[in-house]
Amino acid sequence: MIKKEVCRVVSQQEIAESIYELTLQGDLTSEMGDPGQFVHLKVADGIDPLLRRPISISSINKEKHQFTMIYRKEGRGTSLLSDKKSGEDVDVLGPLGNGFPVGKAIEGDTALLVGGGIGVPPLYELSRQLVEKGVNVVHILGFQTKDVVFYDKEFSELGDTFVATVDGTYGYKGFVTDVISSYGIDFDILYSCGPTPMLKALEKSFPDKKVYLSLEERMGCGIGACFACVCHTGDDPNGYSYKKVCTDGPVFAAGEVVL
C-alpha cells in the first residue's frame, strides 16, 4: 500500500562527490517489498520547489522502520534534500513502483548486478535479499571517475565486485559492458539500473538470458494518474499500448518496453 508519511532523518552524509546517503525513519518502511521501489519526496514545505522528487530505495531495515536512499545532489530539490540533518523531517509518498523480482532467482543461481552511476543504489538492497536466499551475486559497478565511486566496499562484502571508471582513475578503465566481455562472467540472471545506453547495450547483449532493467523518467504524480512517464511496449512499439515507469515499472523484463 502507498502511504504518505512525514519521516524523520536518522542520518545523512556525503559519501562521494555530490553523492549523499540519507536514512529516514518511518512506518511506511513496513510496506516496502521488492528492492528497486522508489519514494516520492517533498523536500521542502511550500512551492519552491513544487513537485516531489522520485528517489530509489537503496536499503531497507524493517526491524528499525528505517530505509536508506543514495542520490546525487544536482538541482534545486536534491540540493535542499542534501541540507537535511538528523531530526529534521521529509514528507514521503511511497513505496512506489514494482522492484526487481527477487523471486526469479533461485538458490544456487548466479545473479549479475550491473549498475551505472546513480543507478547503483537500488542494487544494494537487491544484492542483500539475493544473498539471503542463497544466490551468488557478482557486481559490476560503473562510474564516471574515482571521485564519484561509492559503496564498492559494501558490495564487496556481499559478493565479487568489479568497479569500472570511464576515465580509468579507479578500477578498470571503460564501461561495465567492457568488463563483462573481458572477464567472460557467466550468470543465470541479470539485474541492472543505470543510463539508458547502458541498459540498451545489456538488453542487446543477452537476448537469451533472464534480464531485468530499472528505468527512469521524469515524473509528475508518481502514482500513475498523470501519464508523464509512459513508454511503448515491446510488442507494440509504434501503437498506443503503454506502460508507466512509476507504476508498471520502474523495473521491466528486457524487451517488455521500448528503451
Place this chain on the structure above:
Amino acid sequence: MNKLQVELPGLSLKNPIMPASGCFGFGKEYSQFYDLSELGAIMIKATTVEPRFGNPTPRVAETEAGMLNAIGLQNPGLEKVMAEELPWLSQYNVPIIANVAGSKEEDYIEVAREISKAPNVHALELNISCPNVKTGGIAFGTIPDVAKSLTRKVKEVSEVPVYVKLSPNVTNIIDIAKAVEEGGADGLTMINTLLGMKLDLKTAKPILANRTGGLSGPAIKPVAIRMIHDVSQHVSIPIIGMGGIQSAEDVIEFFYAGASAVAVGTANFVDPYICPTIIKELPDLLSKLGYDHISECTGRSWGKHEKLAYYRA
C-alpha cells in the same frame, strides 16, 4: 447546513471541489487514498474517439512554482472509456464531468454524443484549449466563430449540459467566452494551461520532447483570477475556475473572481489528499470570513453575488 452545496447546470454538487481533467486519470490511482464519493465531482481525463498514445517523453518539467506538461491527450479511446472506466467510477456517489477532445469537429461530436449517454456523466467539458496536440484542441479555442460553431454542434448531440474549457493563450478571452455562450454553452471552465517552454542548461534545447508544454500550478493563478474576473462580468453562465489552486483560501479567491465551483489539478501531485483536505477546511474558513454559504462569495470582487444567489442549493 451544508455551506458547500451548489447547484450548477447538470451538476448537483455536495461541494464545489473537483479534480481537474488530466490530473486525476479516471480516478483509480487516487481512489487508493480516499473515498472518491467525498468529491463534489470528478473531471476525468480527456477522451478521444480513438485511443491515443500521446507525445514522446520527457512530457513534464518543473518550473518556478509550476510545471510544464505535454502529455498529448493520451487516453484509451471512447470505447474503452464507455466500457470500463466510466462503469468503474459508478461505484462512487460522484458526478462525472467528461472532458471531450478531438482533432476534427466530427470527432468531438461523436465522443459527445456517446459519452453523454453514460449514466454517471452529468456534464461534458469541451476541450478546445489543449495546447499539446498538433490539430484540434487549442485550434478550436482561439477563434470565436469556430468555438461558437463547435459548441453549438456538441450541444445538439449531448444529452447533458456542456461546459466549454477556455484557453488563456488568446488575445481576448472575453470574446471566446461570449461566443461559446452564444453557441449555447451551459457553463465555462477556465483556465487551461498557459503555453510555455523550458531549456536545458547543458544542451541548450527544450527539456520537453514536444518542445512546448502547458504551464500549470501556483504560477498561473494570477492569470486565471484576472481572466475569470473579466469573463464573469460578460457572461451569464456559471464558471468552474481553475489554475494553481492549492488551498481553501485559493478556492475563495477564485469564487471572489467569479467562479461558482473550482477544480484542483497540479496540487494533487504534491499532496494526494489535497481535495478532501480543502473540502474539510472550507466550512471553517467561510465562518471565519463571515459567510453562511460559499455561493455568497461568487463574484464578490465586482458585485456579482447580488445577482447570483440562485446558485445556492
